[in-house]
Amino acid sequence: MSKKYAVSKTITQINEKIRAKKAVVLNAREMTNLVKSEGKVKAASHVDVVTTGTFSPMCSSSAIFNIGQQPPLIKTQKLWLNGVSCYSGLAAVDAIIGATEPSDDDPLNKVYPGMFKYGGGHVIEDLVRGKSVRLKAVSYGTDCYPRTALEKDITLAEMRNAWLFNPRNAYQNYNCAVNLTNKIVYTYMGPLRANMGNINFATAGELSPLFNDPYFLTIGLGTKIFLAGGTGYVLGSGTQHNPSPPRNERGIPKLPAGTLMVKGDLKQMNSRYLRGISFAGYGCSLSVGIGIPIPILNEEIAWHTGVADTDIDMPVVDYGYDYGAGKSKILKYLSYAELKSGEVELNEKRVSTVPLTSYSMSLEIADTLKRWIDQGEFLLTEAQEKIEAY
């Protein structure tokens, strides 16, 4: 805490400027250019907030909801929405639906590769779109909750409460996937053609939230964020969070490292930023749009938000033989800038690159959050507990 900074601001001061609509807000890409041209101190004194964004498949996502009661009352024991199993081993009419749960009658991979047309992620999208879904519940019946079966259509508006609750989102860095076998494989990174026919990669590079704050200097429990078109909050680190990965000279992790747990009111969200998805041969999931504002409190934070695509090294892993066997041997590191170019060289072969994260949607999210802050509608919050990172 004894560090002396040339520039020093507080979140309270920045919020005063946001309220007065005088805050200077840049998206992460604009900030990268500014730090490059003006240096970190000048950038820090000029800019108040940097907005980041990502729109990507995030499998560890779910919705927690309460369906409300209608007489006679029920304590739901098993519950389905549009044929997708939910978990209702909670108080009477609370339940959770997970993004990767396929519908009960899905043929799965019996005819390989399965298509996984409809699952938990799709139910969440349908609810947010305002569609009604079929609710089915059964119970054993008690003196206080006599009803044993319930079946009806329900919309998000009719639910008493519903939150998006995601135990692991916004992974800081991720494997790039190739296939070294001589047969196509279908993975959660998409289809991988034989003999390194393609290399699939995720994240939004310099726009991505956790590359812009690699040591979690500002993002922590209580940080208010853009979550799928509404506002949400960071609840702390997510599952599998790795606080101490090997890092490059800029502090960027060289492995999948930091993760976030987030929540937000599902009723505020926009289905443009919350899409049920199907990976052939793998399963169902949910693409989630997340944007995180980073307050530029000093030049160190400004420098971190100056991260460029060329500064991000991503590990290449074989998903043909290695990954499933639990060997995540790193074949090579490639920079995000190389991956973005469309073609990379790997084992003396030109391999075309395939993104999973929508770059244009990620930019749209960073710019939407920027507009909210510019218009004085979105204030920043102080993190109440730091996320471990070193």
Next chain:
Amino acid sequence: MVSSKEYSRIISLHFSPEVVRRPMMYNLAKHFDLTFNILKARISPREEGHMILELSGKLEDYKKGISYLQEHGISIRDVAQSISRDEESCTHCGLCTALCLARALYLEQDNRKILFDSTKCTACGMCIRTCPVSAMETEANGDF
């Protein structure tokens, strides 16, 4: 000598059982001087044929060849009409490019959106299987 410009199209043909056993492609090449490249061919158990073909030659010859096929009861359509994209649904992630070997779906570098050049599409249908949000659609006849 002035030669008319080379014309090339990817088309989808449907054969009735009556013509399915005739050497239509051979006749196209022999009588109309057209080059063909068969991208997909299938005969159903009911002896109906379906073929996806890249047909090239002089425009005049191409037109004659197409008339010849139609006179024999073969229905013809541009493949470009068979596969379409729901623009509202597409998130421009880019995963479809993994299996689009014809490169009809490709990433535009400047604004990083996925473009669909339907003239290059061979209607292989792999994008329908790959697209995570099911934005790629085909007509309901199920031939692709």
